[in-house]
Amino acid sequence: MQRNRSKQKSVSKSSLSHTVSKKNEREIITAYSLSTDGKAIAKGEDQIVVFVKDLLPGEKAKVEIIKKKSTYKLALVTKLESTVSYRTIPPCQYYDLCGGCQLQHISSEFQSNFKLQWFFETLKRIGKWNDSHFLKAEQILEVVYLKKEYYRRRIRLHFDGKNLGFKQSSSNKVTNISNCLITTELINNKIEFIKKALLKCVSLLENKHWECEIEITESDDEKIIIHVADVFNFDKNLQISNIIKVIEKNLEINQDQHILIKHPDLQKFKLKKQSFIQPHINCIFHYYKYIKFSIDLFLKKNQFRIQNFITYDLYSGAGVFTGIPYFAGLQYNLKINCYGIEGIKEAIESLNQNYKNLPVQGKTQNVDDFIQEQFENKTKDPNNYHGIHILILDPPRSGCTITNMQKIVEICAKNALILYLACDPASFARDSRVLLEGGFQLTNLTLFDSFGHTTHYEVLGCFEKNE
Structure with a gap:
């Protein structure tokens, strides 16, 4: 994990360049807003809206059009011509591959600012709140800021027979990870054990083609609860029940384990491990x-x-x-x-x-x-x-x-x-x-x-x- 950002003050304008195809269209655009999925919004040379990954409002870039529809286009940055002050180097080594975090290239304060902007836009555009209700919302809204790194107490990792991690954005390809910036350190410390155990399962099951999803949760008594959330079997000669049995044995899963929560008004509060829990x-x-x-x-x-x-x-x-x-x-x-x-x-x-x-x-x-x-x-x-x-x-x-x-x-x-x-x-x-x-x-x-x-x-x- 990259914890020290004190030396990461400057951003190379070429650091966002993507490998491009020679046949796709290219344009020079300037972004003016940020959509709720983290993509920048700009107007192309033909005045059609362009959504661009990893670009920020106020930045100018050369882009490659990777998808074109009648009302919008999707693009990737090929060269960043100018940057804004709140751009930062993503602190996670997997940022360019993993599909989990969309805003690591934005400073923490501005991440929150964008969420606030998106919320009010949502009340007007989707909620169609009238002016009096909208004004009341603006007047009374309180923002509560929670820990932004090493905070996630539950993750679901995909194992494809070789790699253990999160799927890449708009892809079924798994990014192999050893840690996660937004996941608690106790869970991070367990990832390598899980990966080795699953690789062992592959050999025990004679390398037959199967995949699985493993849910990992940190309990408030600092125990790590592991659950086989799903199994995908691509070999008719291998029963899913046998796969699960081998996985559970090698992951040392205790079926009687519960998740403990520190409840504000109860001394003990327990959940079954497959139950929903606030992340x-x-x-x-x-x-x-x-x-x-x-x-x-x-x-x-x-x-x-x-x-x-x-x-x-x-x-x-x-x-x-x-x-x-x-x-x-x-x-x-x-x-x-x-x-x-x-x-x-x-x-x-x-x-x-x-x-x-x-x-x-x-x-x-x-x-x-x-x-x-x-x-x-x-x-x-x-x-x-x-x-x-x-x-x-x-x-x-x-x-x-x-x-x-x-x-x-x-x-x-x-x-x-x-x-x-x-x-x-x-x-x-x-x-x-x-x-x-x-x-x-x-x-x-x-x-x-x-x-x-x-x-x-x-x-x-x-x-x-x-x-």
Whole structure:
């Protein structure tokens, strides 16, 4: 790993040159913006938009067109003519090959600046937030900066029979690595052991053609949990079960291992090793803190208005956040029952075990079905339907869908709080507009810069309705 960047102050203008084909078109362009996938945006000589890898706004370059469509072109830099002050030398030796990090050539401060710019553009362009809601977002947004290197507590490495690492950008070719700049040091220390063990498996399985994906997770008790996530078999004479058996034996996998999380309100919190876990090793503490803060304010305001709070955590996973309303309510002597809804049985089993003897319960159910069920209950008997007071949403990248969000507006109580934690800002922008149009007000908004050197970040929006 290259840790010392103090001597890397200058950047060679020729350092970004790519090997080019003699037959492709070439142009000289100047970038004016950066897209959300990290590519620079420029206008070609024919005024068609050009997306360029490894170029930055304000920089001029000679480029080769590698793909051309009627409305846009893709290009690679052949020679960098001028640079901007915030360009830096990528600190990772695999940057040019690995498809994982897109922003290592940008200084840390400007990485965050671009994410902030992208978020507001997403609210306007995809979310179509009106001016008043957009202005409120600008006024109240808080940015939380998390550790940007050696932070990722879980990675999935691909083994192709020879190489162990991450797939290259837009390719199935595996970049062979010995370490990763954004992965915790405990996991990095395990990579060579895993590689040697898998190479041994190749010989034990008589070099037959198979590949696999290995998931590696750092537990908060500083143990490394290894899981065979997938196996790809290209030899009909070799059974996948036999491949897995040999891999698990050589990787010394303990099937009874669980992932331990330092939970803010519970002494012990365990997950099954195949369960979803927030990738940044510090993010659970920060997300939990901000979710609990908003719930605390809502309970304080409504402790004498509402007799029985109804709270749900949808897409709850193993329930890291499910019990927050219960713990927040203790200071007001409120006994709040909390429910987690998740479609994965193993995750709900972990939830119920972690909250054993507490009024926090998980149910294995598809979230779409749960929302529809609640919507039908209200439609059939609106007078006796009490509605949800606190709703935590932590959906996958696809979000909740507009249809589900419209139903969520209907099944919430007259006084309600929705906390939407999003890993995809576009889904957040689209879904949250439904809440704003349905009578909810944006009360808190937080951008967590929790994926340093990549284009990714997470957002927490708190939306409240009072009638």
